[in-house]
Amino acid sequence: MKTADTTRLRVLLAGVASLILTIGLARFAYTPLLPVMREQAGLSYLAGGWLAAANYGGYIAGALIAAVTGDMARKFVYYRWGLVAGVLSTAAMGLTDDVWLWALLRFIGGMSSSAGMLLASGLVLNWLMRQHQKPVLGLHFTGLGLGIAVSGLSAGAVAQLAWSQQWLALGVLGLVFFLPAWAWMPRPGDVAPAGAAATAPLAVAEARAPSRQWLSLLMATYFCAGFGYVVSATFIVDIVEKMPLMAGRGPLVWIVIGLAAVPSSLLWDRIAGALGQVPALLLAYALQIVSIVLPAVSGAPFWNLASAVLYGGTFAGIVSLTLALIGRRYPDNPSKAMARLTLSYGAAQVIAPAMTGAVATSTGSYAGALWATAAVMLVGMGLLVALRRVERGA
Numbered sequence: 001m002k003t004a005d006t007t008r009l010r011v012l013l014a015g016v017a018s019l020i021l022t023i024g025l026a027r028f029a030y031t032p033l034l035p036v037m038r039e040q041a042g043l044s045y046l047a048g049g050w051l052a053a054a055n056y057g058g059y060i061a062g063a064l065i066a067a068v069t070g071d072m073a074r075k076f077v078y079y080r081w082g083l084v085a086g087v088l089s090t091a092a093m094g095l096t097d098d099v100w101l102w103a104l105l106r107f108i109g110g111m112s113s114s115a116g117m118l119l120a121s122g123l124v125l126n127w128l129m130r131q132h133q134k135p136v137l138g139l140h141f142t143g144l145g146l147g148i149a150v151s152g153l154s155a156g157a158v159a160q161l162a163w164s165q166q167w168l169a170l171g172v173l174g175l176v177f178f179l180p181a182w183a184w185m186p187r188p189g190d191v192a193p194a195g196a197a198a199t200a201p202l203a204v205a206e207a208r209a210p211s212r213q214w215l216s217l218l219m220a221t222y223f224c225a226g227f228g229y230v231v232s233a234t235f236i237v238d239i240v241e242k243m244p245l246m247a248g249r250g251p252l253v254w255i256v257i258g259l260a261a262v263p264s265s266l267l268w269d270r271i272a273g274a275l276g277q278v279p280a281l282l283l284a285y286a287l288q289i290v291s292i293v294l295p296a297v298s299g300a301p302f303w304n305l306a307s308a309v310l311y312g313g314t315f316a317g318i319v320s321l322t323l324a325l326i327g328r329r330y331p332d333n334p335s336k337a338m339a340r341l342t343l344s345y346g347a348a349q350v351i352a353p354a355m356t357g358a359v360a361t362s363t364g365s366y367a368g369a370l371w372a373t374a375a376v377m378l379v380g381m382g383l384l385v386a387l388r389r390v391e392r393g394a
Contacts (some may be wrong), residue, residue, distance in 0.1 A: 008133070014184035015124040016143035018083065021177040022027035022116035024147020024258075024319070026086035026109040027055060027172045031234055031311045032251050033153035033163065035241045047099050049357015050146050052234040056349035058110025063342045064071040066118040070313060072126060075119050082115020087178050091171020094164035116143070120181075126188045141265050144316050148258030156251040210329045217387040219344040222322055222381025226348030228288050229315045231373045234353050236295070239366045242301035260312025261263045270316030278388045281318065282381055288314040289377045295368040
């Protein structure tokens with residue numbers, strides 16, 4: 001393999017490793033470990049929801065820092081801080097049983113996840129543009145699905161340990177991904193004009209800034225998407241573990257979600273190319289509603305595995321399609337508009353887990369929260385239809 005090809009592969013693998021560490025472990029290891037924490041550490045439904053909300057609150061804080069920091073050199077420093085925070089916040093969960101310290105650690109873990117999701121993607125993109133290569137991040141974002149799969153596989157591998165030892169083990173595992181994420185991510189530099197020219201093609205019609213109504217509708221529908229995404233992402237393992245026929249299969253469901261998510265962004269790009277972005281989003285929302293409702297209506301293994309495939313195959317596609325939609329409307333400076341969308345999506349990720357924990361506490365079941373989440377996603381589909389009408393009118 002040529003030296004240039006080897007360097008490119010290392011840079012992309014650094015991005016993937018950062019996502020596996022900061023998203024798969026620091027953020028989502030909580031999902032497969034939630035049932036054992038409730039059983040062994042006495043974590044209540046309500047506290048479980050608030051810990052998830054704290055994690056997503058940390059993500060919003062990290063996203064805000066990333067959005068207001070224009071200096072790429074400073075973003076590189078924050079990226080490395082995020083990697084360290086990802087390892088330490090994961091391992092430290094096993095060193096205390098104080099719910100307030102857990103909340104703080106989940107908040108820090110949420111902040112670290114922005115390092116992989118936002119900062120690493122920007123650093124990888126910066127390097128690709130400096131090397132005059134096509135600025136595509138499809139391989140980078142496979143780290144989302146791989147991170148979920150890794151968290152599920154590793155949780156299953158340490159399932160015989162006590163809950164505290166499981167967290168410590170996952171923190172040690174994080175070091176495996178910390179090393180390439182730290183060592184192989186290059187420092188940022190100025191992008192040469194030739195690199196910028198290589199990225200120029202964008203539809204002129206889409207470059208026109210949209211109306212305030214269009215942007216408001218997109219933000220509202222993305223809020224609904226965040227609601228639909230986070231309830232399953234946080235509670236699906238605990239949900240299926242409570243089913244008699246699915247007991248012990250929670251980690252398997254989580255692994256299936258991750259594996260289904262790996263190719264989903266590339267798949268939805270093709271669907272959008274055939275149908276258009278808004279129709280593709282409508283289809284993705286509809287399929288995700290099905291994935292949310294299935295665990296509420298059936299405890300059968302087949303239908304819950306089908307739910308996992310549908311969920312894993314849609315959530316990453318919804319994110320990528322929505323960001324592509326807004327990015328094409330603001331080609332000169334998409335980061336500000338994307339930051340606003342991130343806040344909308346993130347707000348739902350704070351509200352929904354807290355709501356889910358409260359509903360589960362009062363009813364003893366997650367079913368009500370799943371139906372409420374499906375209703376919010378249905379509202380999101382209605383908003384997408386309105387968005388499409390606004391586009392046609394314009």
